[in-house]
Amino acid sequence: MAHFLVRVQPRSSRDRVEGYLDGMLKVRVTAPPADGKANTALTKLLAEFLEVPRSGIKIVRGVTSRNKMVEVESLSEEALLVRLDSVKTRGGG
Incomplete structure (x- = not known):
């Protein structure tokens, strides 16, 4: 099971994983809060990006905040770091 921080920007022009910086994944979604x-x-979006079932992703802290702690059941911390590191090297998604 893996945990990570996410900063969400609602009402964006498109759904997109922006990048991983300072220990936080930056994500934009078109939906309103x-x-x-x-x-x-x-x-x-995270299920698609991490290639895991949507049912395995839970927001465990910050449900009403832009800063959230997310838990991914079917992914180890090591596998998560590899996927998040790929966002850094791609330049943001």
């Missing part, structure tokens, strides 16, 4: 829509968009 109302009624959990941005959180739903975030879990969908």
